[in-house]
Amino acid sequence: MPLDTSIYDNFPSYPFRRPPEMAGAVGRHPVAIVGAGPVGLTLAIGLARHGVGSVVIEPRRSVSFGSRAICISRRSLEIWDRFGIAKAPLAKGLAWTGGRSFWRDNRLVLEFAMPHDADEKHPPMINLAQCSMEQFLIDAASALPEIDLRWQSAVREIDSRADGLRLRVATPDGDYDLMADYAVACDGARSPVRAALGLELHGTSYEGRYLIADIRLASEYPTERRAWFDPPSNPGSTVLMHRQPDDIWRIDYQLRDGEDPEAEQHEERVRARIDAHLAMIGERAPYELVWISLYKAHALTLDRYRHGRVLFAGDAAHLLPIFGVRGLNSGLDDAANLAWKLAAGVKGLGGEALLDSYSQERVFAAQENIRQARKSTLFMTPPGPGHALMREAALSLAVSQEFARPLVNPRQTTAITYQDTPLSTPDREAWSGGPAVGATLPNAPVVLRRGNAVTSGYFLDIAGTNATLYLFLGAEGLDASDDVALSRAAAAWPLDVVLIADGGYQHPRFTVVSDTNGRAAARLAGAPGAAYLVRPDGHVAARWRRFAVGDLAPALARVYGRPLWGE
Amino acid sequence: MPELNSEQLEDLWERLADAINAAGPDRAPLFLSKLALLMGRALGDAGTIERLIEIASADL
Numbered sequence: 001m002p003l004d005t006s007i008y009d010n011f012p013s014y015p016f017r018r019p020p021e022m023a024g025a026v027g028r029h030p031v032a033i034v035g036a037g038p039v040g041l042t043l044a045i046g047l048a049r050h051g052v053g054s055v056v057i058e059p060r061r062s063v064s065f066g067s068r069a070i071c072i073s074r075r076s077l078e079i080w081d082r083f084g085i086a087k088a089p090l091a092k093g094l095a096w097t098g099g100r101s102f103w104r105d106n107r108l109v110l111e112f113a114m115p116h117d118a119d120e121k122h123p124p125m126i127n128l129a130q131c132s133m134e135q136f137l138i139d140a141a142s143a144l145p146e147i148d149l150r151w152q153s154a155v156r157e158i159d160s161r162a163d164g165l166r167l168r169v170a171t172p173d174g175d176y177d178l179m180a181d182y183a184v185a186c187d188g189a190r191s192p193v194r195a196a197l198g199l200e201l202h203g204t205s206y207e208g209r210y211l212i213a214d215i216r217l218a219s220e221y222p223t224e225r226r227a228w229f230d231p232p233s234n235p236g237s238t239v240l241m242h243r244q245p246d247d248i249w250r251i252d253y254q255l256r257d258g259e260d261p262e263a264e265q266h267e268e269r270v271r272a273r274i275d276a277h278l279a280m281i282g283e284r285a286p287y288e289l290v291w292i293s294l295y296k297a298h299a300l301t302l303d304r305y306r307h308g309r310v311l312f313a314g315d316a317a318h319l320l321p322i323f324g325v326r327g328l329n330s331g332l333d334d335a336a337n338l339a340w341k342l343a344a345g346v347k348g349l350g351g352e353a354l355l356d357s358y359s360q361e362r363v364f365a366a367q368e369n370i371r372q373a374r375k376s377t378l379f380m381t382p383p384g385p386g387h388a389l390m391r392e393a394a395l396s397l398a399v400s401q402e403f404a405r406p407l408v409n410p411r412q413t414t415a416i417t418y419q420d421t422p423l424s425t426p427d428r429e430a431w432s433g434g435p436a437v438g439a440t441l442p443n444a445p446v447v448l449r450r451g452n453a454v455t456s457g458y459f460l461d462i463a464g465t466n467a468t469l470y471l472f473l474g475a476e477g478l479d480a481s482d483d484v485a486l487s488r489a490a491a492a493w494p495l496d497v498v499l500i501a502d503g504g505y506q507h508p509r510f511t512v513v514s515d516t517n518g519r520a521a522a523r524l525a526g527a528p529g530a531a532y533l534v535r536p537d538g539h540v541a542a543r544w545r546r547f548a549v550g551d552l553a554p555a556l557a558r559v560y561g562r563p564l565w566g567e
Numbered sequence: 568m569p570e571l572n573s574e575q576l577e578d579l580w581e582r583l584a585d586a587i588n589a590a591g592p593d594r595a596p597l598f599l600s601k602l603a604l605l606m607g608r609a610l611g612d613a614g615t616i617e618r619l620i621e622i623a624s625a626d627l
Contacts, residue, residue, distance in 0.1 A: 107626070375577060375581075378581065378584070382584075384584065384587075384588040385587065385588060385592055385595070386583070386584035386585060386586065386587030386588035386589075386595070387581075387584040387588075389584070389587055389595065390580050390581075390583055390584040390587065394580065396625075396626045396627065397622070397623075397626075399625070399626040400622065400625060400626065401622065403570075403576070406573045406576065406577075407576065407577065407580055
């Protein structure tokens with residue numbers, strides 16, 4: 001619900017510009033992205049990093065309204081970092097690592113911490129309003145010549161033909177046809193593209209409703225997630241509170257059974273609830289109400305995210321409950337999974353199976369996310385009296401009993417490990433540690449040598465747009481015949497080779513990680529002779545404790561879903 | 568005595584929620600009382616049962 005004035009109005013407005021198609025040009029775009037939200041823009045920027053152009057079609061003339069999704073996970077920050085766009089959100093966002101939950105009259109029932117240690121480059125989570133992140137993404141996309149961002153333009157029809165797609169686009173100056181090899185629907189929960197293709201989401205919708213309010217309040221309280229169950233200020237309800245940049249605080253509260261969602265959205269009702277809450281937690285400064293929204297949990301997904309030349313990502317593909325912050329973050333993970341596969345498809349590097357694997361892997365991820373989010377949702381919006389009573393039991397026990405606290409934990413999003421994907425090569429040896437095949441590569445602070453240049457950085461900073469082979473070397477360095485074979489492979493295939501060694505080892509062509517503190521070896525359980533093959537989205541495709549050069553070609557062929565060229 | 572891992576504990580939480588829903592609001596206390604008797608009998612240790620009753624009685 002828009003209020004009279006809002007900081008969320010203070011974003012630039014973009015004009016409609018007549019595209020070449022309206023001047024008679026019949027261009028053909030490799031990729032049309034429908035929707036300039038965080039997922040569509042991240043995908044466009046990711047494709048541009050791979051050298052692939054896209055046209056982004058968006059009905060709005062500005063960022064979306066309101067703070068909306070505010071929690072960005074470490075995995076999402078790593079995705080943005082890989083695409084070169086993490087700096088601005090990290091500078092503006094508020095980092096946090098955990099939170100606390102209270103029951104009834106401020107009895108502490110949970111203190112949780114998300115995994116975090118000195119090896120990490122990024123915090124486990126930052127808070128940043130979705131409109132702010134969209135503006136950063138628009139600014140980044142606008143600076144890239146590969147991206148053609150078209151505002152005030154709505155896709156009305158998609159006509160799939162054997163040789164490509166025709167999209168009918170409506171604009172303030174009339175309609176035009178746009179031709180594209182692929183289209184990606186990133187057009188949100190009510191996806192018009194999904195409707196145009198006659199597709200439906202399947203799954204569960206939950207009854208419980210939360211009211212979401214943003215207030216501007218001067219407070220020195222640190223950034224953490226706080227939850228109050230059945231607090232004296234709002235008996236029978238649950239209240240959540242998050243800090244955002246610019247003195248904005250997000251307060252979510254559960255509407256009780258029998259409360260009318262329409263009536264509860266009126267400003268005086270919202271103020272009464274917030275007044276009571278702030279009084280309870282001792283916040284006495286005056287506040288300004290800046291945004292109100294109503295939320296209902298859904299756990300829904302399309303059965304497939306690829307329909308010929310049309311692909312689906314983000315809320316257009318799946319709707320996840322807010323609890324555990326998997327909505328936006330899983331959408332960004334979709335974009336990371338799709339960017340390199342679509343780029344490989346456009347450039348003729350990847351096979352059809354590679355695009356199919358996008359759907360396979362991300363539907364699996366959505367099901368994993370739904371499984372975790374479902375548990376959180378049963379706790380946050382108990383669907384029946386049994387769940388409400390069992391929640392009460394868990395909270396009451398958690399006051400004194402450690403074992404009951406995981407039941408109260410908000411189960412924040414964590415990176416997905418892909419299982420049963422055709423892109424992976426199963427382990428042939430037993431491992432006792434390190435990221436499993438399908439998991440994301442962990443980070444660690446390292447020293448990097450490229451020729452004579454020495455820089456301090458992080459392990460994940462090395463990754464480019466290719467698949468990467470990380471090879472652990474012993475004191476004797478890289479074997480001469482392996483050197484020849486790997487140099488040939490890196491020249492012929494979309495592959496980077498990174499050597500991990502201690503001391504001052506140098507290589508004329510390959511990046512060398514000087515693992516002087518042993519952190520990379522520790523996190524990867526790596527010893528001389530071991531190797532990891534990592535996909536362009538950071539997931540481990542294969543690993544060997546005793547790597548032989550002949551292992552590379554079949555594993556890389558699996559990554560790209562095709563027989564290797566030049567073999 | 569083996570303990571439930573956190574996944575098994577989550578499953579138990581949900582199974583009990585479903586069973587309470589099935590019993591209905593009037594009969595839920597009866598259902599839970601019967602279940603407590605059955606679990607106590609299966610546990611078979613009067614000292615442990617007494618300790619658990621004390622824990623469950625706190626923070627009501």
